[in-house]
Amino acid sequence: MLSYGFYKSLHYLGVFVLLLAFGGMMVGVADGQSPQGPLRKRLLMAHGIGLAIILIAGFGMLARLGIHWPWPGWLIAKLAIWLVLGGLAAALLRQPSRLKVLSLAVLVLAWLAGTVALTKPF
Numbered sequence: 254m255l256s257y258g259f260y261k262s263l264h265y266l267g268v269f270v271l272l273l274a275f276g277g278m279m280v281g282v283a284d285g286q287s288p289q290g291p292l293r294k295r296l297l298m299a300h301g302i303g304l305a306i307i308l309i310a311g312f313g314m315l316a317r318l319g320i321h322w323p324w325p326g327w328l329i330a331k332l333a334i335w336l337v338l339g340g341l342a343a344a345l346l347r348q349p350s351r352l353k354v355l356s357l358a359v360l361v362l363a364w365l366a367g368t369v370a371l372t373k374p375f
Contacts, residue, residue: 254316255313256317257314257318260311260317263309263313264306264310264311264314266306266310267305267306267308267309268303268363270299270302271300271304271307271338273299273303274300274342275300275341275359278300278342278345279356281293281296282346282349282352286349287346287347287349288346300342304339307335308335327369327375330369331370334362334365337358337362338362338363341358
């Protein structure tokens with residue numbers, strides 16, 4: 254079995270890939286047009302790969318910590334944030350006029366996910 258530290262670093266890698274994909278989408282939208290063709294495909298692939306890495310590594314950490322069902326509230330909150338971040342890519346590319354709001358949403362959700370993970374308030 255892999256160590257907790259390995260899963261945690263892999264989880265961070267997934268977060269970095271996800272935020273990098275969002276950044277690429279935001280730059281394309283800010284330039285006045287939504288990314289098209291191969292660039293769009295690569296950004297959406299990076300987005301999906303980042304989400305998958307986050308989920309797999311997150312469940313690996315849960316296994317190492319011995320957290321089983323029923324899940325604590327902070328974990329359910331993290332899964333809800335993960336789902337929303339999954340849908341925000343489509344919203345960003347389909348509604349480029351909402352760039353500022355969606356960019357702020359990504360930033361706030363990333364901060365909130367980190368805060369919930371560190372403090373485990375519920």
